[in-house]
């Protein structure tokens with residue numbers, strides 16, 4: 001098959017790669033129809049870290065991509081919820097499907113859980129075909145969903161919901177979203193949906209601030225004065241729920257000064273190994289800090305009805321479109337933030 005393959009930092013190539021084979025009886029093979037690139041893919045693209053993995057020239061090649069939708073073309077004997085011909089989206093990561101954590105629905109607590117397309121362990125779906133283990137828990141029917149909605153449900157929208165709700169937003173409360181990539185923009189929309197009275201949205205890119213402002217947010221550019229501006233905007237009390245949606249070092253460091261006493265800060269961006277938070281700021285303001293990786297599957301029961309009923313729009317997030325053969329350029333553009341790029345779709349045919 002043809003696939004986008006990691007050949008080293010900033011070196012994603014469209015090239016032939018061995019076809020996937022059913023790896024277990026609970027696996028399915030998808031023929032991929034569409035996929036997208038995620039901000040977390042850029043850690044790999046930059047040769048940085050994801051967890052303990054540092055991506056370098058000597059990293060073995062693998063198919064990239066954890067946001068993809070397609071059609072089931074082969075299903076193992078232990079797959080009961082899906083059959084050949086079903087159109088599906090896949091969660092960005094999965095577990096074994098047989099341990100206690102997987103069987104009780106906490107796939108991300110499985111010791112074998114991993115995202116697709118971050119190494120040879122679980123090949124990615126920016127490819128013509130991909131093997132999906134634990135298919136019954138990892139796939140979801142795309143009936144009634146658009147391609148863009150389906151792609152967002154593979155990770156971005158789920159991660160936005162997970163990260164935002166872990167910041168404990170309250171009806172009538174205040175929310176700040178730091179980092180206005182697609183996840184941050186969706187979080188702004190969700191924060192209003194969950195009853196926030198005010199949403200502060202922070203990003204260095206003006207076009208991204210404009211998108212958040214259109215959703216009703218009060219927007220700020222980051223800078224040394226950000227804490228002071230937010231304090232002024234909140235009558236000196238700070239923000240009750242702060243959600244950091246980028247993982248950028250400067251953004252991570254900007255969060256704690258914004259949080260109100262007894263407030264909550266939630267982190268979902270992939271940190272570098274030396275990223276740290278100030279313990280005195282946490283201690284003396286009684287801040288609750290949460291971080292974690294989204295169990296995408298567990299967000300679907302909340303999000304799919306909101307998408308289907310039109311309560312979440314998540315519109316205008318896909319700015320550019322490519323074919324799989326143009327994958328290297330898709331990564332370059334997405335990384336450059338040029339041309340107002342927010343999120344890209346890649347067609348596989």
Ligand SMILES: [Zn+2]
Pocket residue numbers: 038039040041066067092155156
């Ligand atoms: Zn992602």
Ligand SMILES: [Zn+2]
Pocket residue numbers: 095096097098099100101102103110111112113
């Ligand atoms: Zn498991």
